[in-house]
Amino acid sequence: MMDVLIVEDDALHRSFLNEAVRAALPECGQVIEAENGLKGEVQARTSRVEHVVMDLQMNERNGIEAARTIWRERPDTKILFWSNYSDEAYVRGVARIVPEGATYGYVLKSASEERLKLALRSVFVESQCVIDREVRGIQQKSLGNSPGLTDVEYEILVDVAVGLTDKAIAQRKHLSLRSVQNRLQQLYEKLDVYETPGQGSEGWFNLRTRAVAVALSRKVLNASAIERAERDLRQSRGI
Amino acid sequence: MMDVLIVEDDALHRSFLNEAVRAALPECGQVIEAENGLKGEVQARTSRVEHVVMDLQMNERNGIEAARTIWRERPDTKILFWSNYSDEAYVRGVARIVPEGATYGYVLKSASEERLKLALRSVFVESQCVIDREVRGIQQKSLGNSPGLTDVEYEILVDVAVGLTDKAIAQRKHLSLRSVQNRLQQLYEKLDVYETPGQGSEGWFNLRTRAVAVALSRKVLNASAIERAERDLRQSRGI
DNA sequence: GCAAAATCTGCGGGTTCCCGCAGGACAGGA
DNA sequence: TCCTGTCCTGCGGGAACCCGCAGATTTTGC
Numbered sequence: 043m044m045d046v047l048i049v050e051d052d053a054l055h056r057s058f059l060n061e062a063v064r065a066a067l068p069e070c071g072q073v074i075e076a077e078n079g080l081k082g083e084v085q086a087r088t089s090r091v092e093h094v095v096m097d098l099q100m101n102e103r104n105g106i107e108a109a110r111t112i113w114r115e116r117p118d119t120k121i122l123f124w125s126n127y128s129d130e131a132y133v134r135g136v137a138r139i140v141p142e143g144a145t146y147g148y149v150l151k152s153a154s155e156e157r158l159k160l161a162l163r164s165v166f167v168e169s170q171c172v173i174d175r176e177v178r179g180i181q182q183k184s185l186g187n188s189p190g191l192t193d194v195e196y197e198i199l200v201d202v203a204v205g206l207t208d209k210a211i212a213q214r215k216h217l218s219l220r221s222v223q224n225r226l227q228q229l230y231e232k233l234d235v236y237e238t239p240g241q242g243s244e245g246w247f248n249l250r251t252r253a254v255a256v257a258l259s260r261k262v263l264n265a266s267a268i269e270r271a272e273r274d275l276r277q278s279r280g281i
Numbered sequence: 282m283m284d285v286l287i288v289e290d291d292a293l294h295r296s297f298l299n300e301a302v303r304a305a306l307p308e309c310g311q312v313i314e315a316e317n318g319l320k321g322e323v324q325a326r327t328s329r330v331e332h333v334v335m336d337l338q339m340n341e342r343n344g345i346e347a348a349r350t351i352w353r354e355r356p357d358t359k360i361l362f363w364s365n366y367s368d369e370a371y372v373r374g375v376a377r378i379v380p381e382g383a384t385y386g387y388v389l390k391s392a393s394e395e396r397l398k399l400a401l402r403s404v405f406v407e408s409q410c411v412i413d414r415e416v417r418g419i420q421q422k423s424l425g426n427s428p429g430l431t432d433v434e435y436e437i438l439v440d441v442a443v444g445l446t447d448k449a450i451a452q453r454k455h456l457s458l459r460s461v462q463n464r465l466q467q468l469y470e471k472l473d474v475y476e477t478p479g480q481g482s483e484g485w486f487n488l489r490t491r492a493v494a495v496a497l498s499r500k501v502l503n504a505s506a507i508e509r510a511e512r513d514l515r516q517s518r519g520i
Numbered sequence: 521g522c523a524a525a526a527t528c529t530g531c532g533g534g535t536t537c538c539c540g541c542a543g544g545a546c547a548g549g550a
Numbered sequence: 551t552c553c554t555g556t557c558c559t560g561c562g563g564g565a566a567c568c569c570g571c572a573g574a575t576t577t578t579g580c
Contacts (some may be wrong), residue, residue: 252444
């Protein structure tokens with residue numbers, strides 16, 4: 043019997059998902075709903091569900107965090123992410139937590155109902171990973187060498203964004219001060235922080251905060267990624 | 282004849298709104314839909330609509346910007362904002378653009394359908410402003426003296442967040458360098474940037490970027506507020 | 521196995537940031 | 551009128567930042 047857990051905070055979207063699931067998977071059993079990440083985790087644990095479709099960006103605990111704990115407890119859970127955005131920050135966040143060999147999917151809410159149903163079948167019954175074309179693009183970029191950032195650069199960006207000093211970063215990453223600053227320079231370069239549109243526009247920008255601003259507006263970073271990093275930081279220091 | 286314009290990027294929400302509008306305002310005429318802020322502006326202009334219900338946070342042009350241009354052209358337009366969030370950044374953004382004596386509303390998507398319909402009637406036929414309870418709270422905070430920021434502090438926060446240096450801010454705001462730094466200090470204090478959880482945790486944070494991080498996670502700022510500020514900046518310098 | 525490329529590291533410096541101290545301007549109240 | 555509170559301003563200095571230069575170390579490609 044295949045039970046399905048829906049984790050989605052928007053009531054409209056939730057009932058839409060429910061219908062879509064029942065339509066796409068007529069052989070399925072119970073369809074359980076949860077309205078935020080926290081409740082989703084609990085439901086996944088108590089109902090021993092192996093098929094989850096969920097939103098990223100929820101209040102109580104977002105999809106990435108919920109997925110992480112679900113996967114930690116049962117790495118063979120199949121999860122289909124259904125999100126509004128294909129922000130690089132989300133894509134990276136998901137890629138970071140998917141366990142070895144797990145099957146998952148990532149479709150955008152803007153996709154057609156058909157695509158959603160197809161993805162449901164592919165992921166849940168065929169055990170195939172289904173990544174939306176657009177999301178794929180972001181993945182490529184974030185791995186490849188195009189204007190995207192490498193993992194090291196991304197990590198330092200996050201550290202800067204939570205507000206750490208160079209020295210603190212050096213300590214955390216077991217690097218020298220100078221190395222941290224080198225990486226920062228790369229970062230500045232990649233993010234085009236040095237733009238000089240008019241004349242005499244030098245010294246207008248504080249590169250450090252400017253980098254964060256640019257990353258935010260390019261969706262390389264988003265607020266929830268920063269909050270996540272903040273929690274990690276507290277945890278690693280608070281022991 | 283009362284025509285209504287719906288500006289909302291999510292298809293599900295859009296059709297839900299359409300139904301709600303027809304149910305709440307049986308006397309209404311056409312119900313026009315637009316799927317982003319830009320198209321919304323165009324529709325408002327060509328259809329000469331005087332009643333708009335719209336989302337904040339859309340891709341092409343967000344609700345605040347769209348509302349600003351709509352109101353600039355016809356300040357007596359009645360606009361009901363229907364949003365997922367009550368971020369201080371949004372509430373401030375709206376408050377900043379509503380013209381003298383205009384009637385508008387702000388209800389959260391999490392509110393019941395009844396509340397939404399009631400708000401539709403109140404704003405559109407009774408010409409009464411309807412602000413969601415929760416949003417009201419944020420408004421109070423952002424005006425009052427509680428942990429909220431004053432306007433000056435908020436402005437400097439935005440300037441810092443887009444990445445300007447102290448000197449640049451001083452020039453823009455026609456202040457001395459020292460005054461800018463004074464305001465920054467107030468800001469740091471209000472945002473609790475000086476937190477010292479453990480021992481020897483001094484020098485861990487770069488106050489400037491830390492302030493941005495804190496503001497983001499407290500929803501005092503959000504990415505779209507930064508983008509808006511950025512456009513303003515370019516415009517004021519690019520001439 | 522070797523050369524090339526990429527990284528890490530220290531040094532030195534110019535600049536910006538952060539802020540205590542102190543004096544001046546200006547508004548409101550006894 | 552004087553006093554008090556608030557805001558702006560300059561000065562000075564310690565710390566942090568940004569970065570060119572150059573040698574050491576590691577990784578990569580052939």
